[in-house]
Amino acid sequence: MQYVSTRATSASASRNPQQFSDILLGGLAPDGGLYLPQEYPQVTGAELDAWRRLSYAELAYEILRKFATDIPDADLKALTAKTYTEQVYCNARGDESAAEITPLRTLEQSAGKTLILQALSNGPTLAFKDMAMQLLGNLFEYALAKNNDELNIFGATSGDTGSAAEYAMRGKRGIRVFMLSPHKKMSAFQTAQMFSLQDPNIFNIAVEGVFDDCQDMVKAVSNDLSFKARHKIGTVNSINWARVVAQVVYYFRGYLKATTSNDQKVSFTVPSGNFGNICAGHISRMMGLPIDKLVVATNENDVLDEFFRTGVYRVRKSAETFHTSSPSMDISKASNFERFVYDLVGRDADRVHALFRKVETHGGFDLSGAPGSDGDEFRLVGQYGFQSGKSTHVDRLDTIRMVADDYGIVIDTHTADGIKVAREHMAEGVPMIVLETALAAKFNETILEAIGTDAERPAGFGSIEELPQKFVVMPADVARMKAYIAEHTGL
Template structure:
């Protein structure tokens, strides 16, 4: 298997080659030249596997250049009961158990890791993959990433203490929850650098892309990324779609649907890849908050990003994104993997703010009618919906969910086909967004042991403007390169 850029770079790369780099040299995102297919016999055999063994079986299809035994050791080291211990049923061995809310409606627990968010599912594996690869190459890596809330802490907890790795993590200043902020800024490891950017998440993401596109600086400073623009992050997320499907069905003739709270499109992009591999997924439902650029696209075919001033700061802050970087991977497939046209469309995003695939007058294409062929639909949830859903889920099912998961449940109930099981992907544990839980329910969210007073811990971070040159100077100062 080889990897190609969505924007047409001619070189073909192995999994190990693209693992440390993030963006392709032409500014595009890496995808396999073809998606590996799963057989009915494989899917049947996978029903018997542990999560760790399922992860190595799927990863092996995308990383044939890494010995299978090494992959197995890496996934067994990653997916352990000691790391993923916060399951509601107390059985940490299940890693991502399904919680039945009612007949045909399930919540897949993905927040059982060390930072209580789904990002741990991929980030813990990525940390071990990085360390494995750097050891092989006798190399170092400076990770430069951006977070709207959960990616940052998941990356830092996965990379702290790792040999040859530093982490520079950007976050929007004063726009995360108090819990999210404390998780990141209270770390005092020597290889962790937290940078609060005076802007919104999209500004942070633009800084990461600008620095990554300076190829000389990237090589000199050994820059890599852990954002979901990194292909390995997405592949690791593919695994829990397979686990969710296998847990909800008893035969391979059945279908399921997934609803996914979506901001940067990485989580649901993994579902798209699982479906392209042959997993029997009926619907992939995109659930957005007030920042509804993706909902607008899947309803109209028009993709129109918002500027920083028009990006809302909401009670589901990890989805406060108006320029979803992983969306490019889906559009690449939607337009028939035409990299020249893909590059032209995303140039329009930079110059005109978006593009139009509706097929209407003046549009850039007519692919909107093909979206249903990929199983996608969408819906939107706002703050009042969030509060109502949190209350309803607690009263009806006896479960407290976080704000993003509430967005997903609200949209899932609107979109579900009762003949097909619907799985809502959990985003985080409610303790991470206690301010809104208290507003909805009148009391605090439960906290797992060890997180009781996290907001009171001393915090270490620097505040910086949206300035590429100042960011480069700061990185250079800390690395001494």
């Protein structure tokens, strides 16, 4: 299995295909594109039948070995077995279903329509990001140990990626983490979860701006190839291919647990900001997983909903990005969207390069086919199963109350966005699976507003906001950020 950049034009610095291990520690390709397989591996019906009997760790091995073909099978099997254990993923809920790693719960079943919630927050930071990040930590440590090397991870978070990365990388030999987050724009729980870490290899930087400002700095540093090489910069954001492919596993797991035969299709609704999570669903569908619809659920920052309704991709400036009660989705420039666009335009790297140059110069592009637009590929979107919808703060409050009253569970704000949109796209005979984002405790301010009581907290998180916090506040200044990294890496 080899990988190419979405911008691998004839003049590109990334036109030569790479192996999985070659791109594991990095993020952007040297030409600024994102890596994808030259072709998606295919899954047979016989394989799906066999995989129904596997544990989560065994399933992860079977899927990942199709992508990481240059890692010896025995090593990959050991890495997945080390990662996906009950000890790592079953501490959050404390119930028997957590042993499934990503248990399913049927919320409603009527008139031939079924709504299912797939739990993804059993990991150490109580969010779906743990599902991939714990594997990434072990993969990074494995790769660095083979070469006696070190890595400085430089990433950005709107809330959950940062803590998941830091908990996965804390104490790892040869790894430092520099994590950017928008200053005072995460929940109190999310902020404390990150900033309370005192490990010497963890550096938290609160940026005066929004998430997109943080993400822009990560891309700017990644595009400075000499600085990146000299300071051994890697990333754990979902621009990192290994992050995305690790998320493919729980789509297969959800499908296999929700169905009894491969003749049945399911749909997935995914709360979406940076398009990484639902991009894994797109990849799963391209591999042959019987997915009917992939429903993108956005909050008030509805760039993706606008595209999937109209064909117009229009990024918002920082001042136009709303600070909402589902803050992990407060993103107006979806990095992983480029991976889907690459497939949508027939894997034409020249076209992708031109379109995303237009994002930089004109703030977006138009594939609707209207006069003066950049193309008419929007007509093909339906072939990939995508639909979309939007949820607001009032919708979130209503959905949290409804789910608590009707089903007896308290969901987080992002999952509420997902359930609200999912209910608008349910179809008879096709189960709709909503991917959970996090435990409700991480967003207690809104839970309290919605239902009048605090969200239950897992053991060990009772007073996390009272712990001492270690972080620095910096402006959105790339030069100052580089100087900070250089000062603390000693390279």
